[in-house]
Amino acid sequence: MAMTMHVDIVSAEAEIFSGPAHMVFAPGVMGELGIMPRHAPLLTRLKPGEVRVRTPEGEEEFFYVSGGVLEIQPHSITILSDTAQRAKDLDEAAALEAKHHAEQKLQDQVSEFDYAQAQTELAEAMAQLQAIQKLRKKLGR
Amino acid sequence: MAVGKEIRTKIKSVKNTQKITRAMEMVAASKMRKAQDRMDAARPYAEKIRNVIGHLAHAHPEYKHPYLQEREVKKSVGFIIISSDRGLCGGLNANMFKATVRAMREWNDKGVRIDLCTIGTKSNAFFKRLGGNVIAQASHLGDTPQVADLIGVVKVMLDAYDAGQIDRLFLVYNEFVNTMTQRPHVEQLLPIHGVEDPQLKHHWDYLYEPDAKDVLDGLLMRYIESLVYQGVVENLSCEQAARMVAMKSASDNAGDLIGDLQLAYNKARQAAITQELSEIVAGAAAV
Numbered sequence: 001m002a003m004t005m006h007v008d009i010v011s012a013e014a015e016i017f018s019g020p021a022h023m024v025f026a027p028g029v030m031g032e033l034g035i036m037p038r039h040a041p042l043l044t045r046l047k048p049g050e051v052r053v054r055t056p057e058g059e060e061e062f063f064y065v066s067g068g069v070l071e072i073q074p075h076s077i078t079i080l081s082d083t084a085q086r087a088k089d090l091d092e093a094a095a096l097e098a099k100h101h102a103e104q105k106l107q108d109q110v111s112e113f114d115y116a117q118a119q120t121e122l123a124e125a126m127a128q129l130q131a132i133q134k135l136r137k138k139l140g141r
Numbered sequence: 142m143a144v145g146k147e148i149r150t151k152i153k154s155v156k157n158t159q160k161i162t163r164a165m166e167m168v169a170a171s172k173m174r175k176a177q178d179r180m181d182a183a184r185p186y187a188e189k190i191r192n193v194i195g196h197l198a199h200a201h202p203e204y205k206h207p208y209l210q211e212r213e214v215k216k217s218v219g220f221i222i223i224s225s226d227r228g229l230c231g232g233l234n235a236n237m238f239k240a241t242v243r244a245m246r247e248w249n250d251k252g253v254r255i256d257l258c259t260i261g262t263k264s265n266a267f268f269k270r271l272g273g274n275v276i277a278q279a280s281h282l283g284d285t286p287q288v289a290d291l292i293g294v295v296k297v298m299l300d301a302y303d304a305g306q307i308d309r310l311f312l313v314y315n316e317f318v319n320t321m322t323q324r325p326h327v328e329q330l331l332p333i334h335g336v337e338d339p340q341l342k343h344h345w346d347y348l349y350e351p352d353a354k355d356v357l358d359g360l361l362m363r364y365i366e367s368l369v370y371q372g373v374v375e376n377l378s379c380e381q382a383a384r385m386v387a388m389k390s391a392s393d394n395a396g397d398l399i400g401d402l403q404l405a406y407n408k409a410r411q412a413a414i415t416q417e418l419s420e421i422v423a424g425a426a427a428v
Contacts, residue, residue: 008189012288012367015185030350041200043193044350045359069360071193071347078189080363083288094293095277095300098258102278105265 003037004056005074009063011081016063017053024077025052026070035072042072051079144413148406152399159395165229166388172284173320173381179285180317180374187367194333194364197357200346204353208333208361212308217254219298219307220245221330223314223372224264225380226280231387233315233323233379234263240325241313242271256307258298260291260373276301286373288366295366302331310365314372315379321386323379328372330365 007024009017024035027049051063068081198209222241224234245255258277259265265278277297282290301307310331315323349356 008185010186010189012183012186012363012370013179014182018185028350040348041196041345042348042350043197043356043360045356069193069356069363071196073196078193080186080190080193080360082363091292091296094289095296096293098277098279098293098297101280102259102275105269105275105278 005035005037006076007053007079008077009051009053009065009079009081011068011083013083016081017061019053020056021053021077022056023054025050026079027051027065028070033070035077038074039072041074042070044070046070046079046081145406145409148402148409152402152406155395155398155402159392159399162388162391162395166385166392169381169385169388173378173385175284176374176378176381177317180371180378183367183371183374187371190360190364190367193360197347197360203346204357206354206357206361207303208331208365211332211334214248214251214253214308217256217307218248218309218311219256219258219301221258221260221294221298221310221312221369221372222264222268223312223369223376224259224261224267225376226262226282227380228263229387230380230384233383234267236323237313237315237325238264238267240327244311244313244327256298256301258294260294260369261376282373284377286370286377288370291366291369291373295362295369299331299362299365312369312372314376317375317378317382320382323383328368330368333361333364 004020004022005024007017007019007021008015022036024033026033026035027047028044029047030044033044046065046068048066049064051065053061053063055061063081065079065081066083068079071078071080220241222237224237228234248255255274257268257273257275259268259275260279260282262280265275265280268275277294279290279294298307298310302310309329312328312330314326314328316326318324347353
């Protein structure tokens, strides 16, 4: 029987593939990689592209990855796939947006409807109204 | 009959409230199941990436990444605080804030400044009132949070760490123990420690493509992101579980209240009937 290695393809939100394979093809940033069992340990980033897994039954399975990290150990391969499109400037934009959110929330306290505060104010107002009504009743009679 | 009109309306209103709380309980129960599935689905990635980093810690690369090196806390630390977006989930958020404030006070006593990153509207509102220094914020992640929503906030904190503005990074979220129990959990994200894998003893190193720095940067960033994502998903399960329990007890309390009111109403009605009867009898006797 030919040698196999264990392949795991996972993304942060789900497990995509787990099982034995004869050979795996993956799009590394330096070029396409074809990996067979007993490969030297290797760690590389992946480009968006197709991962092909040749199973012991001789079938080929295809997966699309939008980037990620590939780890090779002699008898196992782990592909940590990204779920989102990643690029330096995209990440930068997301970070800026998060910062912007925080600043905005701090600044315009008026437009941001703060439920907790509104609730306490409402409760206070209601208590005052009740007190006034009670007073009125007392005075009225 | 005009007897006990106030009580009757009160009973009706409590019944309506009970209907709502019961519906919310059932919605939370089904959402909790889904959130738990999502939590399980996220686990393999976290495990695998932890393994890879465990290998890395033993691989002795020529390049030591700053995330893996302990460093002195000089002036400030960072906290990422994950809360729910909505209330009506018992003491879930309040307990977590208490734990966070306790952890923060320890640093404050040492004269260390604290930078905050809040995920979820509740934590944002709370720490804004408290006067914390919130430098990044994300909210409205919904029932299906995605890693893409978290990249930005995590990057703000990682950049601050890279720039030396913060020397430690902590993550606070609710840990899902079971449906009845959720525990606030403060975890150190950076520097990374405790991922040693004792099985591999001999010294070796990976081949890196294109180079060690590039690969490690990407990998460690994803690791932190996956931990934060895990926290968000776990917190979501906690939120639904806590809401389910809170709504169940609210429905039960409403039931008790209705029982008491019903009793009071029946007594009042009986008293009214008795009174009317005695009036009629008295009237008949007088004739």
